[in-house]
Amino acid sequence: MTVTDTRATLTIRRPTAPRPEPVRAPTFKLGTPLAGRRIGLRTDGAWRSWVLIAGEWDERLRDAGAETLQVETNAQIGDGGRTDRRNIDAWSDEIDGGIVGLGTCGSCTSFSVQDAVALESHSKPSVVVVTSEFETHARNMASFLGHGDLEVLVLPYPLEARPDDELRAIAAEYWPKALELLGAAERPDRAAARTVRPSERDQQGGATG
């Protein structure tokens, strides 16, 4: 008969790395109207949807009197990746605040967050734009990078394959939120309004903004 000593134990070593106390880097708000400020938009060559939305917001920013500075990233590694990260650094220096997108896949969310964190590390207001499927991932990555309070603007998912008119509607719908997260002290009516461009005026039958 075999008797098993149920009291026997082993001492093992825990295989997990200690998790440090989360570091929450400071966040920043624009705190002023957009007029006279320089606002940056970071696009990623991968997502046509974001290029369109960022283009819409670029126009709205300029309509509000801001100067805009766009930067496009295309690579994660190699010469292209190094150039992109240097460009983000230089861009961060030159602007008063910025909007970084788009996170709508795993690694592009990680890199969007990384670039938004780079901007915030320059003590500038920073908003990262992701689609809803990747919100948790974005917040996780921001936390892992020590910027757990990074502002995250969440757009609908899926986004990429939507037709242009839907994307323009989304751009309009989420514009006030973008301003809010950036901390732009725009009047709500001014935030919603925008100059109607001639092409749109033609479509609207001559209505003016």
Next chain:
Amino acid sequence: MDQEAVAETVDEMGALLRSDGADLRLVRADPKTARIEIALELDDAECEDCVLPAELLQQMITDALSRRVRGEFELVLHDPRV
């Protein structure tokens, strides 16, 4: 690769050919490449065609080695008739 097993197998298979004046010689059994090279010797064979045909000989040697050698191997048979 069991070198002794290879050598014994070659000798056993060679014995089948000696009545026709032929024999087999182990050139090399390399465990690193898993190649077993064997040469068919026909110097004393009066009738080359009387010795087992090349393809059949290759198959018989392969089968014999498979029973003694663990794992995959490639048999390279140097047959002067081919």
Next chain:
Amino acid sequence: MSAVLVSEQVEVAADPTALYELSLAEGWGDGVPLLPPTDDAVLALLDATPYSPDHVVGALPPQYGVATIELVAVNTAMTGCTAEAFPFVIAALEAMLVPEWNAFGLTTTTSSVFAMLLVNGPGRDAAGIDYRAGCMGGAAGRGSMTIGRSVSLCLRNIGGQRAGETSRTVFGQPARFGLCFGEWEERSPWPSLAVRRGCAATDDVVTVHGGKGTFPLADIHNDDPRDLLYLIAKSIAFPLSNMFLSGNPENGDVVVAMNPMWAERFGKAFPAVEDCQQYLWDHAWQPLAVWPEGNQQILRDKGRVDAGDRVRLVASPAQIVPFVCGGLGSLHAVALPSFGESQMQSAAVLRRTGSA
């Protein structure tokens, strides 16, 4: 060895299933039974490396857990990896932490990509690394099965990479359990991968490739080396390859694992491996018309379409990487498709002087 271990100690019942249950409950297991990382087991591994236990290999993404040699040894001890093979685990992690491997992207992507460990050097056999029949699964060499798994556990437990949580991988892949295999250098008509990458033939080297999976290729009809290579080239340039998503075709490597019988034929047709790579590159493309109109425009916008309306898989022949391994049954090759934004990295295996 008189090292002092600093990792937290845990008491667990000696019943073999207790450790397994604990690993599942606390989330540091990979779903398969583990061996207890006792001090004896950990110290035996530490004895095989010249690094001190507190040496930091690096911070593993996505959660940037600090990978000390001790912590790597604790995870390795759980797999049954031998002391002989432990330095291969360290080398793999060192390679993965080179920025151009892009661990930051690869540990968080929706892609199935994971670290695939390709091993060269005279220490393959002693470490139990498979490079013959069943080298990618089935041969059950102790080194192959435990080195890859050790790396995987390190990514999970130190880096915090967990599918569905911090890793957004949609499918994962079997290599997430661990994939580690070697090159059958003695059957290759060319210099080994490690030598081609600038390492010494006398070194044991781990090259880490960010591979999306194992993509099987087969032909039973044609022995002509150029015909076979042509078909391989067309096969690896499949339209939904990650390489066609990217505007940076200069990033990324595609490994083509060739069985020794085919490799011998390829070597006779192309005695220089660079010529074989060139031939593969020459044919690794698809006509633009393969893609629907919307995708065609995106490819054009990314500068991927040449004057002949061809879309090449990669920017240069060097990115198609032959690797000779597998059994003697011929008929097959395996491609390890690329994630794209990752370049394979190599690290030499370092052993404590006097270790085997």
